[in-house]
Amino acid sequence: MLARNMPSNPHTNASLDSVLAELKAAAAVPFAEARPLPAALNHSTAFLEHERQAVFEREWICVGREDEIPAHGDYLTHEIAGVPVLVVRQQDQEIIAFVNACAHRFACLEPAERGSRKRFTCRYHAWTYDCAGALLRAPYMEMKDGFDPAEHRLRRLHCCSWEGFVYVSIAHDPQKFLPEVLAPLREQVVGRYDMACYRSVMRERMEWNANWKNLMENFIESYHVPIAHGKTFAQHNKPLQDYVCGEDSEHYCYHRAPQAATSGSGAAHPNNHRLDGEWRRMMVDFCVFPNHLVTLMPDYLWYISVQPLGTDRMQATWGLAVPPEVLDDVDAAGYDRWLDEFRRYMDIANDEDKVLVEALHRGSASALLPAGTYHPIERNLWQFNNYLARVCARERPRAGD
Numbered sequence: 001m002l003a004r005n006m007p008s009n010p011h012t013n014a015s016l017d018s019v020l021a022e023l024k025a026a027a028a029v030p031f032a033e034a035r036p037l038p039a040a041l042n043h044s045t046a047f048l049e050h051e052r053q054a055v056f057e058r059e060w061i062c063v064g065r066e067d068e069i070p071a072h073g074d075y076l077t078h079e080i081a082g083v084p085v086l087v088v089r090q091q092d093q094e095i096i097a098f099v100n101a102c103a104h105r106f107a108c109l110e111p112a113e114r115g116s117r118k119r120f121t122c123r124y125h126a127w128t129y130d131c132a133g134a135l136l137r138a139p140y141m142e143m144k145d146g147f148d149p150a151e152h153r154l155r156r157l158h159c160c161s162w163e164g165f166v167y168v169s170i171a172h173d174p175q176k177f178l179p180e181v182l183a184p185l186r187e188q189v190v191g192r193y194d195m196a197c198y199r200s201v202m203r204e205r206m207e208w209n210a211n212w213k214n215l216m217e218n219f220i221e222s223y224h225v226p227i228a229h230g231k232t233f234a235q236h237n238k239p240l241q242d243y244v245c246g247e248d249s250e251h252y253c254y255h256r257a258p259q260a261a262t263s264g265s266g267a268a269h270p271n272n273h274r275l276d277g278e279w280r281r282m283m284v285d286f287c288v289f290p291n292h293l294v295t296l297m298p299d300y301l302w303y304i305s306v307q308p309l310g311t312d313r314m315q316a317t318w319g320l321a322v323p324p325e326v327l328d329d330v331d332a333a334g335y336d337r338w339l340d341e342f343r344r345y346m347d348i349a350n351d352e353d354k355v356l357v358e359a360l361h362r363g364s365a366s367a368l369l370p371a372g373t374y375h376p377i378e379r380n381l382w383q384f385n386n387y388l389a390r391v392c393a394r395e396r397p398r399a400g401d
């Protein structure tokens with residue numbers, strides 16, 4: 001994952017000790033006095049390697065949604081900290097994850113991003129596995145004395161689901177059980193929406209010239225929305241004074257605000273009987289640490305799973321899902337046009353954000369910067385900073401240890 005020919009800047013060679021010290025100091029102050037993420041965090045190659053080990057090899061990473069793989073043999077592929085991942089729906093409906101590498105000589109097994117198969121056959125020597133990772137066939141291996149197919153399975157990874165999202169951890173022993181640590185977020189805030197009933201309608205990937213945390217910084221504050229999203233989200237008209245930032249948590253952060261309009265985009269459909277009162281026009285922007293971002297609305301949700309490709313390059317896998325009562329209003333003949341319009345809207349919103357995210361990376365490359373500060377509704381950034389400080393300070397067992 002350590003990059004291509006990255007251009008250097010004054011922070012590129014910052015030592016891990018110095019970056020960790022800055023991170024710790026930034027997290028030690030109360031929010032009222034807090035300053036933005038130390039610039040070196042998004043430029044130091046030593047820190048990039050450290051966060052791969054301390055964050056991406058340890059934590060739960062969102063790879064998509066359960067309803068993207070509804071039937072036996074449906075699969076998604078992903079990559080976490082350089083580990084190719086294959087997630088497959090089983091006959092009994094369980095979803096399990098594997099390292100997407102053949103048990104013979106480790107060729108990447110399934111190249112497609114998604115699809116459906118009852119057997120996975122390696123392109124190299126045709127070793128063939130069932131959906132549960134068992135080796136069914138290994139051509140000519142009867143020529144090897146004592147070869148036992150049962151000893152050669154795909155390597156399993158930890159996998160769990162929460163509110164319709166699928167998460168994988170490449171850690172040998174993940175420290176936390178995600179549904180348990182996210183229970184307060186579900187019970188107090190997002191559970192009422194029943195995100196698991198939302199149906200996925202789009203899945204995309206994009207790469208921008210920025211650090212993955214620049215996108216995190218951008219997504220977890222809505223201060224920029226009225227200014228930067230004139231063609232899209234600003235039209236939901238939510239005064240900044242109405243935003244509420246959620247409690248400090250070790251596992252997530254969120255902010256929320258109701259829009260004025262009680263019908264139309266951003267409001268609950270009349271057939272939505274899950275939401276009451278102002279929740280029928282409430283947007284919740286939340287983040288499951290480290291990198292799963294969701295804008296949750298009564299009439300759709302937009303999620304992103306963002307990962308580093310270098311200090312100066314990030315990849316975002318994102319998708320859209322809508323609740324069933326909204327989808328019921330879209331007739332089959334008009335579905336493609338409806339989806340095209342939705343995609344165009346999201347493309348515009350992403351373009352509005354891309355220039356900001358890349359600007360964060362470019363500006364923070366400077367060694368000479370003003371002190372910086374946060375607006376009161378940017379508390380989620382300070383919460384994310386504190387999360388990073390905590391996980392980056394802990395010991396670092398390697399994946400699989």
Ligand code: FES
Pocket residue numbers: 102103104105106107122123124125126127
């Ligand atoms: S590497 Fe997959 S069958 Fe040989």
Ligand SMILES: [Fe+2]
Pocket residue numbers: 218219224225228229352353
């Ligand atoms: Fe934005």
